[in-house]
Amino acid sequence: MSPTSDRPTGRPRTIDPAAVSLVALRLFDDQGFDAVSMDDVAAAAGVSRRSLFRLFPSKAALVWGGLDEFAVRFTDALNARPADEPALVALRAAYRAGASFPDDAVEVTRHRLRVIRANPSLDRGGEAATSALTTLIEQFVAERDGGSTDDLATTVRAHALTAAASAALTWWAVHDDGRPEDVVDRALGLVV
Structure with missing residues (x-):
């Protein structure tokens, strides 16, 4: 097996910004805006922190x-x-x-x-x-x-x-x- 054969091929997974925003808003609404971090949002939405910040540069942008x-x-x-x-x-x-x-x-x-x-x-x-x-x-x-x-x-x-x-x-x-x-x-x- 070549060193690159275990890498996924094709297009990277597409992230739905609306779905990520809904996850974040549910968290903010349930737990409080200040109590939820961007790391919490990324984990709950199943995206990387880097991808989250690429879509939403701040918590306020999610809102x-x-x-x-x-x-x-x-x-x-x-x-x-x-x-x-x-x-x-x-x-x-x-x-x-x-x-x-x-x-x-x-x-x-x-x-x-x-x-x-x-x-x-x-x-x-x-x-x-x-x-x-x-x-x-x-x-x-x-x-x-x-x-x-x-x-x-x-x-x-x-x-x-x-x-x-x-x-x-x-x-x-x-x-x-x-x-x-x-x-x-x-x-x-x-x-x-």
């Missing part, structure tokens, strides 16, 4: 992985709204679409939001994405209402909608009450 998909669904839905539709009606529909998580993402989203709620320091990890969404909303409201992004009313509406949707999603994660898009829609109905 914030799903925000991009929400932002894409939200932005796509907002861009598809009729041009003559009032801004707040369009935004409510776009938030509903953004919060319509695929069935295979509901559990991971629930754990993600619970972990963020239990660890306020993690909020900083989502600041850039949240700020970008709020800016998008400000621009959308200004364009639809014929105002300016410097308008107090525009700024307050954008921030109020962002905060209401975020609070609704967190409430949904904790209370396990129905579908996230229904809870967000109910919450925005209280604000809009």
Whole structure:
């Protein structure tokens, strides 16, 4: 037997980042974010520490992985709204679409939001994405209402909608009450 014949051949095993993230989020949710190390996550997910860090450079990155998909669904839905539709009606529909998580993402989203709620320091990890969404909303409201992004009313509406949707999603994660898009829609109905 040659020295290389006992090595596996073919492509290396593919690691599913979503599966690794779910394992980590379950651990963080059950044991506490600070109590779980990256080594614990790697062992529980059955991956090497090196592979884990290649996929997720930090523990916080394991938590914030799903925000991009929400932002894409939200932005796509907002861009598809009729041009003559009032801004707040369009935004409510776009938030509903953004919060319509695929069935295979509901559990991971629930754990993600619970972990963020239990660890306020993690909020900083989502600041850039949240700020970008709020800016998008400000621009959308200004364009639809014929105002300016410097308008107090525009700024307050954008921030109020962002905060209401975020609070609704967190409430949904904790209370396990129905579908996230229904809870967000109910919450925005209280604000809009």
